[in-house]
Amino acid sequence: MKKLINRPENIVAESLAGLVEAHSDLLRLCADPLFVVRRDAPVVGKVGIVSGGGSGHEPLHVGYVGRGMLDAACPGDVFTSPNPDQIQAATKAVDGGAGVLHIIKNYAGDVMNFEMAAELCQAEGIQVEAVLIDDDVAVKDSLYTAGRRGVGATVLAEKICGAASERGDSLSTVAAIGKKVNQQARSIGIALTSCTVPAAGKPTFDISDQEMEFGIGIHGEPGRSRMEVKPAGEVVRMMTEEVLRDLPFQAGDSVIALINGMGGTPLIELYLVFSEMAEVCRREKVQVVRRLVGNYITSLDMAGCSITLLRADDELLALWDAPVLTPGLRWGL
């Protein structure tokens, strides 16, 4: 294993130290229990948005704390859920009196710990609602998940719910918008290589130079099938068709597209993937009206990509276009 780290057990703390120092205008770190919080939290009268999960998916979640997106993020160890103490403390730190929304990727540990934290907060009189993200069409159940995994739609939900809370929507409205995002979004991922978890020191899975994993999870969980590497055009067509037929998306739909790199795939390839995906959408008369191309929800150093499509009406587009200022996503500010 070759990584730019010191001791594997310190990677999260040392990386967070860099994040909050680099973006001290936006963020503060609370060390114990550990979470990253918007510098000016709590914002009185605004619904707070909290997410979190295992580290190793950066910029998700800690890189999306700022204005117009998350108010706080709770990082666990690499690929390990944050504990209820972290989530409870973050929730209290961002409660400006209008309640707090939890955005949770559907992994058993995350779900359990967010639910426990929500109960503790509610017992203290804080209103908490939750949006569960389970957009991955690859598999029904997975290594860490009952039901579908939460992947790329998390980025879209965090942006859109953040914008809704920023414009003053109520907790129930922001939660309803988050659920709508999840209902109308679908994703699939593929991997060419495994990631290497620092504490493990070796690749999570073996894969030959001729193979790819179709339907990979963001922790290196097995996908739907192991297959021979194919040209990008063919891979992306298969991925896009899986996503389109699952919702299903229909001719005439407008979509926000996220072409996401898993951490080890260069941008020159991701733009090629975007081009191939756009071609399939054109053929199916699905209109790509907004797009993000880059590393937004990663899996450490894994080579691969995911495609997320979100059917977007005018309301979702307006929330998408609203200004955002975070380390990982920024426009209009």
Added chain:
Amino acid sequence: MKKLINRPENIVAESLAGLVEAHSDLLRLCADPLFVVRRDAPVVGKVGIVSGGGSGHEPLHVGYVGRGMLDAACPGDVFTSPNPDQIQAATKAVDGGAGVLHIIKNYAGDVMNFEMAAELCQAEGIQVEAVLIDDDVAVKDSLYTAGRRGVGATVLAEKICGAASERGDSLSTVAAIGKKVNQQARSIGIALTSCTVPAAGKPTFDISDQEMEFGIGIHGEPGRSRMEVKPAGEVVRMMTEEVLRDLPFQAGDSVIALINGMGGTPLIELYLVFSEMAEVCRREKVQVVRRLVGNYITSLDMAGCSITLLRADDELLALWDAPVLTPGLRWGL
């Protein structure tokens, strides 16, 4: 070789198709000769800024075309210089009557072809000036370079010259500002793995699981030495000290820092690198007043990073802070 591509010889064209489709609000593609140009070029009365070079360093250069940075970028094949025809056509396309600045990384082929294009344009009555970037402190001469290589400072020069041209500075002023950026910036890079050029199909160099290359170039050119992999703290201290002592930076200096990923290194590691670099700067009383952390000038899928520091006075900081709207760099718009 596993990559998300179709045929290796088409990677540049197919990736560019994705880039200009994804960012059609900002960019146009001219297919023959090949260059990417700001949608509303030429901007009358504004100095045009043109850069270019081999592909494989994305988002550099094509991802920096837009408002407040480059007016056009000329992509060669992967790690191959663009030809004079491309540069001449791009220069003509962005000339709004105030002349055009070429920003050139110091590689023999780039320098030769930009000079040839400049002469052709001057013969047609277009004023052209050039800024040569040679900020890499690692080696004196290199595989493709007489003198120092041009690396991370290119990103900073493109941003700052773009801002100067946007505010209406004359060609000679913009060129002088670009030269000042180059004079006051220094960089060094390291690699943990090789990149793989698609047309070659195999890694550019061999490196064992216990080794790193200190002083690597952005094409996988050899660095200053091959050494055992060390903890990030030690690697970054060595890198930062090399950069600081070369200019030399001095106690009391304010700097813009670029912590750049080579394409295959995840953000969690880059923020850790930033933290270690900031620690060295603090010790040397060099104040990091602005910073970029991410993949800005890459080497395909290489794992590794580079550190660039630019000594910045109030004028350079104001130009740095000015709004920019490109696929790869965006703030204030």
